[in-house]
Amino acid sequence: MLPRFQLRPPPPPVDPATLCESGRRVIATEAAAVAALAERIDARFAAACRVLLGCRGRVVVTGMGKSGHIAGKIAATLASTGTPAFFVHPGEAGHGDLGMITPEDIVLALSYSGDSSEILIILPMLKRLGIPLIAMTGNPLSPLAKEAEVALDTSITEEACPLGLAPTSSTTVALAMGDALAVALLEARGFSREDFAFSHPSGSLGRRLLIRVSDIMHTGAAIPAVTEQAVVRDALLEMTAKKLGMTAVVDLHNKVLGIFTDGDLRRLLEKSIDIHTTPIHQVMTRGGITVDAERLAAETVRIMEEKRINSLLVTDGDARLVGALNMHDLLKAGVV
Numbered sequence: 099m100l101p102r103f104q105l106r107p108p109p110p111p112v113d114p115a116t117l118c119e120s121g122r123r124v125i126a127t128e129a130a131a132v133a134a135l136a137e138r139i140d141a142r143f144a145a146a147c148r149v150l151l152g153c154r155g156r157v158v159v160t161g162m163g164k165s166g167h168i169a170g171k172i173a174a175t176l177a178s179t180g181t182p183a184f185f186v187h188p189g190e191a192g193h194g195d196l197g198m199i200t201p202e203d204i205v206l207a208l209s210y211s212g213d214s215s216e217i218l219i220i221l222p223m224l225k226r227l228g229i230p231l232i233a234m235t236g237n238p239l240s241p242l243a244k245e246a247e248v249a250l251d252t253s254i255t256e257e258a259c260p261l262g263l264a265p266t267s268s269t270t271v272a273l274a275m276g277d278a279l280a281v282a283l284l285e286a287r288g289f290s291r292e293d294f295a296f297s298h299p300s301g302s303l304g305r306r307l308l309i310r311v312s313d314i315m316h317t318g319a320a321i322p323a324v325t326e327q328a329v330v331r332d333a334l335l336e337m338t339a340k341k342l343g344m345t346a347v348v349d350l351h352n353k354v355l356g357i358f359t360d361g362d363l364r365r366l367l368e369k370s371i372d373i374h375t376t377p378i379h380q381v382m383t384r385g386g387i388t389v390d391a392e393r394l395a396a397e398t399v400r401i402m403e404e405k406r407i408n409s410l411l412v413t414d415g416d417a418r419l420v421g422a423l424n425m426h427d428l429l430k431a432g433v434v
Contacts, residue, residue, distance in 0.1 A: 155202030212240020
């Protein structure tokens with residue numbers, strides 16, 4: 099008798115075309131299942147959205163096995179799009195985690211069969227607390243569907259698994275229904291890109307939508323600036339000391355008259371001008387491009403790219419110099 103856990107011999111070579119065909123079949127099967135789901139976005143879906151919009155607490159999403167993994171993702175999507183939500187494992191709920199659920203909450207339960215014992219066993223406690231229950235199930239006649247205030251039909255005609263055993267199309271459909279709920283709620287609430295960024299401050303979108311020029315600009319003594327009475331040598335010393343590749347030229351009231359950059363210096367050297375005697379106001383770029391301190395840093399990147407410049411001066415409403423930054427500062431902040 100062979101050992102139960104003997105090592106399997108390596109599989110025979112498989113034609114790459116056969117593997118690709120299997121992959122295409124799975125995608126086609128799941129795509130068809132999701133397409134069929136669109137017909138079930140109906141009055142029940144709208145009712146579920148109304149219940150969720152009326153939630154004064156949080157949406158508690160639960161499910162066992164593969165449905166549990168999908169439930170966790172749905173909870174995360176809801177939470178990041180303006181609907182406070184978290185996942186509770188139904189098995190753990192029956193052993194104390196039920197205390198995480200309050201009467202202000204709503205439970206969204208996922209079970210394709212609709213008869214997961216771990217979920218059914220906690221339903222009486224939810225009913226006692228008066229907590230609304232929304233179900234996502236492939237069996238509208240199941241015990242879970244009958245106990246739910248709203249039951250969303252996530253049934254499928256076939257799994258993509260050729261054995262019909264591994265949850266494939268069914269979990270994809272449940273995930274799509276969860277996304278549909280999250281986005282419908284997002285739009286109903288008027289959830290904006292800025293709102294999204296506040297819940298994703300560490301992500302690239304959060305950095306792009308939250309960081310302003312004032313958060314990263316150089317201020318005070320770190321701003322490179324000379325007066326219009328300075329000569330080119332003074333400007334070069336200021337540029338070298340502040341290391342931003344440019345210096346502002348200001349009047350006695352600190353209003354920006356122009357800017358002198360590395361590019362201006364290169365063009366100047368071609369003309370053999372005496373840097374010790376030439377006034378900076380004769381060779382600077384007059385005016386220059388400036389930005390407001392409250393402008394989004396991402397907008398500043400766009401301006402610099404369009405104008406093909408590497409540095410910017412920051413001014414207040416009276417054109418007084420309040421800061422400076424260059425592309426390196428934007429790179430360090432993760433905006434670029």
